[in-house]
Amino acid sequence: MENSKQIKLSKAILEMKFMKRTKEKVEKEKEDAEGQAMYSGEITEEMRRTGNLVFISTSIVNCKNLIDGRLSFGGMNPEIEKLMANDYGIQLGEEEKRKEKDITDVEMAEGYSTVVNTVEKKFSKSNKHKFKNKKFMKPVDGPLM
Amino acid sequence: MPLKVGDFVLPGELIEDIKSIKGLTIVGPGLRQNEEKPNILCVTQPGTLRFKAPNMYWIEGKRKRYIPKKGDLVVGIVVKKSGDTLKVDIGAAEFASLSMLAFEGATKKQKPDVQVGDCVYAKLLNAHREMEPELVCIDSYYKAGKLGILPNQGFLLTISLNLTQSLLDIENPLLRSIGKKIPYEMALGVNGKVWINCKKSKEVIYLMKIFDVAERELHKDAVTVCND
Structure with missing residues (x-):
């Protein structure tokens, strides 16, 4: 072999x-x-x-998060409205929730981090001040008792 | 000068430093991969460059002609019936083909009752540049869901693609607020064709007028920009 x-x-x-x-x-x-x-x-x-990026082409529906176009309102077509409750209703609920939150999570996090930073700065500054104040004072040479 | 998100772009311009996840980038309409330098995107239609985190790029323009894309839900008119396949006008460059067997519960012997001139709400199964688009009226579980032949009573009109997209945005309250006043059902295809059904024909006309006004409202900003 x-x-x-x-x-x-x-x-x-x-x-x-x-x-x-x-x-x-x-x-x-x-x-x-x-x-x-x-x-x-x-x-x-x-x-x-060929580059190292892979491009996948998609429709505008996915880009803009568009909904299904088959809709019914006011009880015109109960069958469609039943189906709509599964997706359109949920999407609507999410949208309303998103609107209620006038500050997004990202904004909140950013705001919070800046607050933390400023507080931190304040502390660091004040610490320096304290050290400045606490200078070593030379004892005055004077006649000893 | 590198292009930024939100810029107005023209065909031929190149978009560099593309964001991606594990080398994967999702590209919407109006862009394609540049052939010479493969890591760069090339603009193919005028419009505004849009980006959605983390890795999605597309162009938003005022395109009039619908270009079929896989997975789109469209409204079409049956224009021809030949054997087992139907030819459907979806407003694209070419008629789409729809198999008679692609309806829920359809078999070789028991075919759905479709006539020339009927409207269908269907999904694009595949759409390539070189091939005719193919429609289906069932999902991957062989269920019709919302797809299928639209009832004979109803009215079909064509609106612009931009208006369609803005109406299909969940943030747009127009359709819901009309629904509070008038009971109606509709099939709004991404291709710009809208099928409406109301109880009275007066209400259909009312809806048509609403869409007309909405269309003008969309172009209002363009008009004001031109005046300035």
Whole structure:
């Protein structure tokens, strides 16, 4: 079995009847090597051309979060209104909730962080002040008692 | 000068430093991948550049012609019936095909009763540039849901794509507030075709007028900008 890598079998041996399987194996290896050599140039070319970003195209419906267009109001088509309760009703509820929150979570977090920063600054400043005030006072040299 | 989100862009302009998640970016209408430099997007229609966190880009323009996109819910008119397939006008460049077997409960022997001239509310199964769009009236569970043939009594009109998109926005209260005054049902396709059904024909006319006014309101800002 260790023939394939180390020793190259001669053509004459491979032609022998009992070497049929080995011959197939050797031929396959040879083909693979050839194929790789042939396509390696192309692969790099392709790699050079395609970027590392994948673009998926989508419809405006997904971009703008549009709703289903089949609607019914005022009991005109009870069947549709039943179906609408599953999506339109939920979307409407979410929308109202979003409106009620006049400050979004992100804004809240940002505001909170700035408050934290200012308070922090205040403390750091006041600490410095304290240290400034607490200067080491040299004792006045005077006649000892 | 690099383009910013919210800028007015023209076809051919390039958008650099694209945001993405794990190398994935979602691109809406009006943009396509640049062929020379693959990590850059190329604008293909004039409009405003929009971005939605974390990785979605699209262009919002005043496009008149509907371009089919996979997954869109559209209203169409059956224009031709040939064998097992229907040809449906959805306002795109080409008629869409709708199989008779793509209705709920339809079999080879028992086909739905569709006539030429009927309106259907259907979903786009696939839409490529080189192929005719394909519609279905069932979801992946073989259920019709809201899709299907629209009743014969009703009225079809075409509105602009911009108005359709603004009406389909959940933040727009117009449809709900009309519903409080007038009981009505409608099928509002992303392609700009609207099918309305009311109890009285007077109310249909009333609704049509509302859409007309809404359309003018949409363009009002454009007019004021031009006047300034």
